[in-house]
Amino acid sequence: MRIVVLAGGIGGARFLRGLLKAAPDAEITVVGNTGDDIHLFGLKVCPDLDTVMYTLGGGINEEQGWGRADETFHVKAELAAYGVGPGWFGLGDRDFATHIVRTQMLAAGYPLSAVTEALCDRWKPGVRLLPMSDDRVETHVAVDVDGERKAVHFQEYWVRLRASVDAHAIVPVGAEQAKPAPGVLEAIAEADVVLFPPSNPVVSIGTILAVPGIREAIADAGVPVVGLSPIVGGAPVRGMADKVLAAVGVEATAAAVAAHYGSGLLDGWLVDTVDAAAAAEVEGAGIRCRAVPLMMTDLDATAAMAREALALAEEVRG
Amino acid sequence: MRIVVLAGGIGGARFLRGLLKAAPDAEITVVGNTGDDIHLFGLKVCPDLDTVMYTLGGGINEEQGWGRADETFHVKAELAAYGVGPGWFGLGDRDFATHIVRTQMLAAGYPLSAVTEALCDRWKPGVRLLPMSDDRVETHVAVDVDGERKAVHFQEYWVRLRASVDAHAIVPVGAEQAKPAPGVLEAIAEADVVLFPPSNPVVSIGTILAVPGIREAIADAGVPVVGLSPIVGGAPVRGMADKVLAAVGVEATAAAVAAHYGSGLLDGWLVDTVDAAAAAEVEGAGIRCRAVPLMMTDLDATAAMAREALALAEEVRG
Incomplete structure (x- = not known):
């Protein structure tokens, strides 16, 4: 079947x-x-x-359902020490390797x-x-920030904002x-x-x-x-x-x-x-x-x- | 002064x-x-x-004189698990962050x-x-491999071959x-x-x-x-x-x-x-x-x- x-x-x-x-x-x-999908630190995730x-x-990390089991976060901590963000997306060291390989192959x-x-x-x-x-498709979400409507990447809406603000539209940019x-x-x-x-x-x-x-x-x-x-x-x-x-x-x-x-x-x-x-x-x-x-x-x-x-x-x- | x-x-x-x-x-x-300098895994090192x-x-890692103190090597181990090399260059997790930031800024x-x-x-x-x-300058070393003369990146000569073969010429490619x-x-x-x-x-x-x-x-x-x-x-x-x-x-x-x-x-x-x-x-x-x-x-x-x-x-x- x-x-x-x-x-x-x-x-x-x-x-x-x-x-x-x-x-x-x-x-x-x-x-x-x-x-x-999102580009973070120049890497395709x-x-x-x-x-x-x-x-x-x-x-998989069974408890959280995403990311790698037995994970460490040294790369992320160092990126933060360089002042390079975003810090709200939880990329672990083992996970980074996947994105490095993917980005290198895409390049x-x-x-x-x-x-x-x-x-x-x-x-x-x-x-x-x-x-x-x-092809690149990127889901954007229309939200109001400080009284102004703007489009944010889905991950920003989902992970950073925890979907705590109203979504006025969901647009899969590039899908057409x-x-x-x-x-x-x-x-x-x-x-x-x-x-x-x-x-x-x-x-x-x-x-x-x-x-x-x-x-x-x-x-x-x-x-x-x-x-x-x-x-x-x-x-x-x-x-x-x-x-x-x-x-x-x-x-x-x-x-x-x-x-x-x-x-x-x-x-x-x-x-x-x-x-x-x-x-x-x-x-x-x-x-x-x-x-x-x-x-x-x-x-x-x-x-x-x-x-x-x-x-x-x-x-x-x- | x-x-x-x-x-x-x-x-x-x-x-x-x-x-x-x-x-x-x-x-x-x-x-x-x-x-x-060398490009490894798509990153500029x-x-x-x-x-x-x-x-x-x-x-710095004081004992070895290069790389980071208190270093881990999870990214490298994962890259090896993907079959992606070279494995002879010792990039640690903390060190990777530096190369990620550098590569992103250069890009x-x-x-x-x-x-x-x-x-x-x-x-x-x-x-x-x-x-x-x-500007990019890359030191190449002329060595004999299996009876044939070829140019290898300095890091390959230095780190992988441990300078164990005769160097016939050292050329800083791009220097001129x-x-x-x-x-x-x-x-x-x-x-x-x-x-x-x-x-x-x-x-x-x-x-x-x-x-x-x-x-x-x-x-x-x-x-x-x-x-x-x-x-x-x-x-x-x-x-x-x-x-x-x-x-x-x-x-x-x-x-x-x-x-x-x-x-x-x-x-x-x-x-x-x-x-x-x-x-x-x-x-x-x-x-x-x-x-x-x-x-x-x-x-x-x-x-x-x-x-x-x-x-x-x-x-x-x-």
Whole structure:
């Protein structure tokens, strides 16, 4: 079975670990969000790709869900001693090496997809990890600072401001001109099922879908497309998805997120058991819906979620 | 008193520490060798400038004489795990931060002299540290590998090969087209004395003198130029200066190095007491010579050497 998964960072990575356990023989292609990539200290940082790579490759800091296990922060402390910022982005020493290798390869002319493949040669994540695009896409967030509206990089909004100010708009700058990375459209065309993990529907999966050709390829693939709600009981399971949902005028409910993806894209939708009452509304919108436990408390619970998603896909396929 | 010092790495840096103690009120400008600069992992590394900066700024690893104190090597280990080399160059985590800042500033358009000044804002070395040039100069060494002559970067010859193969030629590639960095010629013109510390006469001081205009400015400055022999008892005090002296046809003796600089450039020369017999030969070549202890065993011994150099300068001035 060939599965394509659109993934953001922590939520997507953890779901993928469950999927690998639920479907060990599947050929899994992950299309990763690169809209939150950022240049820091002259280095290209790809937080979502790295979170997937480190999580599946066994290098992740399990507690925080991002960054490297057994990490030190000497480079960062020295940069601060030089007065070079930003200090709010937590790059560890081991993590720095990944960005140094990536930046060096990009400078040598390799596209991000080739760089990602080279990095994965080491980590062996057990999936094929593709960036959504080799072109630069950068998610900007419109916020009010001292009474003036300005656009800040998504990481500045998310990490520095902790999404504590209202987001008035979310713009994936460059997305309109971006092309899907080599292999993305082919993987979707050859997929038996497409999954949307409980990643952020706006700044993760939404950004991937904003690359021209990807949404259309998924809609036209003629295979079940099944998503898992990142909203449980009216709040994000983790992260601050409600803040960016508000920016695009979508309520932070499991049903509203399904409607946001829409029945033209989504065939099946899993909501948590606490949101069972929402299932009728989702089904009314033309999307098959099941209520199952959606808390990724451990690997077994996550694998069970992945099995439910695959079962719903088969049910949809009919 | 205004003193200009041409300096390589460890030997130059340690001598400068003694000079600062011997002449605490002097205005010292250091013209640093950049011929052994190297690009590693896409980063610009300036070993000699950093050794001077770290040594005088209190950040040096005292035992090895280069690199940072209290250093860790996580970035390097991770780069090796990615299969990215070279592994023979010992960059520590704290040291990496310096190269990251430097590379970022160079990429933003600052010349190396401005970058060095910015880095020294943090380290406050107590001297004005100038690179010999803002232009790229790279010392290459001609060696025989598997029966074939090829040119390797000086660092490869020095660090990877440990100078264990014969050097047939030493070429400061790019030197002929290089211009002295802003401030270098001015500092020499305004100097009261110019000192050559016991740095490598070929690949450190020789490379600085290979930048058109610097040798001439020193010769024309009309002030005492005094050097300290890096050769004691027929062998280098540290490092492998004898290997590169052989490449340029100069014997590894205190007198031969003085003659190599020449009386057109050098007014005074300090040899170690064990080489007292060589003093007559040096004086015969028109260079005032004194035999004094030249082992930089501690700060006091080094300060005494600096005082001897300044005393010889005054004697030459007459």
